[in-house]
Amino acid sequence: MQLSNYLFFTTSCEQALSFYTRCGLGHLVEVLRYGEGGMAVHNEAMRGRIMHAKFEGQGVLFYASDNDDAEPMRGSAHILMMDDREQTKALFGRLAEGGVITTPLAIQPWGDFFGKLTDQFGVQWMLNCAA
The missing domain is CATH 3.30.720.110 (Signal recognition particle alu RNA binding heterodimer, srp9/1)
Incomplete structure (x- = not known):
């Protein structure tokens, strides 16, 4: 078992992960996008946005995605x-x-x-x- 965080953005997941890469935390190692490779699109505005991503670096592992119904981040760090x-x-x-x-x-x-x-x-x- 391993605990990892999963970050939910509304539409800025790609920009956030690029920022974390520039900060030196690691890099994107896996990405699935809405509407690609059979991934469903329930809202056309989400087409091409990140449905699931894995981000890794030295001592860093977390997951992230865009969700048009995501709540603002709070209560975790x-x-x-x-x-x-x-x-x-x-x-x-x-x-x-x-x-x-x-x-x-x-x-x-x-x-x-x-x-x-x-x-x-x-x-x-x-x-x-x-x-």
């Missing part, structure tokens, strides 16, 4: 456990582009270097670098 403070700062800065920092990177009461943000696609990220 990706947490990246890091071991290099400079890499943590760099990745945090890239993910924060166009987003909102909710907890600036700093040493926290538990002693780790930690920050939290919501990216431009509404996905919450927490980065924690052990002291």
